[in-house]
Amino acid sequence: MTIQRMENVGIVVEDLEAAKAFFVELGLKVLGEGPVEGDWVDRVVGLDGVRVEVVMVGTPDGHGRLELMKFRAPKARVGDGHAPANTLGIRRIAFAVDDIDAAVAGLRARGVQLVGGVERYEDSYRLCYVRGPEGIIIMLSEQIG
Known part of the structure; x- marks a missing residue:
């Protein structure tokens, strides 16, 4: 097995429109958007009753993509929106x-x-x-x- 490329980075947000506007202002392009739900997504992410709105944005060169997600169900967990740059995890x-x-x-x-x-x-x-x-x-x- 060899990794071919990085597909995307997923970011869970509460305000999907604000996140989309922010990344568009940075110069990313909206590649697609819409709802995702069903048994298959429940099985992939390991949650039950998933209903999520997704906006895929990409860099102008076509090599980088972000998947912005707003979970309608189950409700997203709240994180620390003011975490400093040295907090563990993707920062x-x-x-x-x-x-x-x-x-x-x-x-x-x-x-x-x-x-x-x-x-x-x-x-x-x-x-x-x-x-x-x-x-x-x-x-x-x-x-x-």
Whole structure:
């Protein structure tokens, strides 16, 4: 067995429309959306009576996808929407951008705040963390070197 590619990263959210708008603002494209339910999904995820709304978004290059999910049933468990970057588990998603200042300005116009600041890593990158809806941490990275 050999892994062929990463298929997607799933993110469970309470406000699906806000999450979709956030990732579209970042430049991802909506690839599809709709309800998912039935015995087959119950068996796959190991839950009973699953009813979930899904929005699949993808990066412009076609290589990265996020599956945004709002569980109608069973009710999603509440996590810590303010967990810091050193909390165990999947903590952030990183995206390469061509202009970090423009990306940050566009997000700030939508009320998104930086976690820290925009910083330079050697002569290679400018980086920052922003916290999106549901407490999702996104790292933006602009290659400069």
